[in-house]
Amino acid sequence: MNIVQNRPFGQRYAFVVVAVIFLSLLIAAGLRSTPGVLMLPLEEAFGWRRDTISLSAAIGIFLYGLAGPFAAALMERVGLRRTLLAALALMSASTALSLTMSEPWHLIATWGVLSGIGSGAVASVLGATIVNRWFKTNRGLMMGLMSASSATGMLVFLPFLAALAQSGGWQPVVIAVSVATAALLPLVYFLVPERPASIGITRYGAEPGEAEQPPLAASGNFLTMTLGTLLQSAKTRVFWYLFATFFICGFTTNGLVGTHLIAFCGDMGIPEVRAASLLALMGIFDLIGTTLSGWLTDRFDPRKLLGVYYGIRGLSLVYLPYSGFSGVSLTIFAVLYGLDWIATVPPTLRLSNEAFGDRSGPLVFGWIVAGHQVGAATAAFFGGALREMQGDYVLAFQIAGMTGIAAAALSLLIEPSETLRRRAAQPA
Secondary structure, eight states, X not given: OOSOOOOSSGGGHHHHHHHHHHHHXXXXXXXXXXXXXXXXXXXXXXXXXXXXXXXXXXXXXXXXXXXXXXXXXXXXXXXXXXXXXXXXXXXXXXXXXXXXXXXXXXXXXXXXXXXXXXXHTSSHHHHHHHHHHHBSSOHXXXXXXXXXXXXXXXXXXXHHHHHHHHHXXXXXXXHHHHHHHHTHHHHHHHXXXXXXXXXXXXXXXOOTTOOOOOOTTSSSOHHHHHHHHHHHXXXXXXXXXXXXXHHHHHIIIIITHHHHHHHHHHHTTOOHHHXXXXXXXXXXXXXXXXXXXXXXXXXXXXXXHXXXXXXXXXXXXXXXXXXXXXXXXXXXXXXXXXXXXXXXHHHHHHXXXXXXXXXXXXXXXXXXXXXXXXXXXXXXXXXXXXXXXHSSSHHHHHHHHHHHHHHHHHHTTSOOHHHHHXXXXXXX
């Protein structure tokens, strides 16, 4: 039961909820990007190999994605607030626990398994659930803003964390992340109602008296509901096209660039804080690009938008190893890649909602996001392993660039939005 039944602003209270969730996604994504900052300090402090540290990052990213669809069903079954509060508490506790680590498996358990499960509930699927619950109009724009918060959090905190690591080693980084995550708990507890109906309002943009749809998983086993939704959606081609393109999205963003760009720049003689600043620059332009992508998604064919986004991304990755790593070339790369970093999310969510409906759409989107994180986990480990074998990152970035171009082609094979709308409108 909600502790507060009356809130100010009427339907506009939806923007208060968005603000809190935006901040939660920002901090959670910052946590997920932290292994990229910790790689060199942990290598120096413990003598652990990069492929070992990359394995921990890969497990965390994988579980970050895998937990998403189960978290979406759990939000329907036991409540969004309870699920979110439990996830934030787990994230804070697991990162704090890593202060006692001395063996590689401690790193895997804390930054891999526990924080991966916790942060998986505070990811894109949370944004999708909030947007569908609280907005009838402007969904593309709101999802663009939510998506931007995830990628921006993954990038903008890196210079600060890198400076902490450079001055004090890995422990201050861990403390900062744990404290920031714990600080979100009272904000969520007091400011995020379960649903608009909990405070006597309707969704933003909805007519007064709009009937609220019952929760998808209000009864029954939420695990059965989650897996059953996967089995049903997996019978469609659109699911596999979206899953494959989002796999490549994760492979080419937080998996490879987010985890290994700082180390790649280090190999090229660029200091850690300067390299982290490049990622922060990407984060700033991602906030612009992804929000703009949400606005475009409300107005244009999402398939064509995805084709453009993935094409630009692939060409940028092919270019990077041959850029000379000068200040100008790296700035150009950071701006282009930042604008495109997670701009794929709003059109992907729109296609998911149109294919599977508003009720099942966020849960199906959770499985598509799982594909994103499987791709990211693959690239996180693959990049470290290939660096150990080849002695550099050139081949890893070239392969990633070619997958981006492949994703651009796959995006155009998805059925037009009009077809998906008609299919979603048909009775089961």
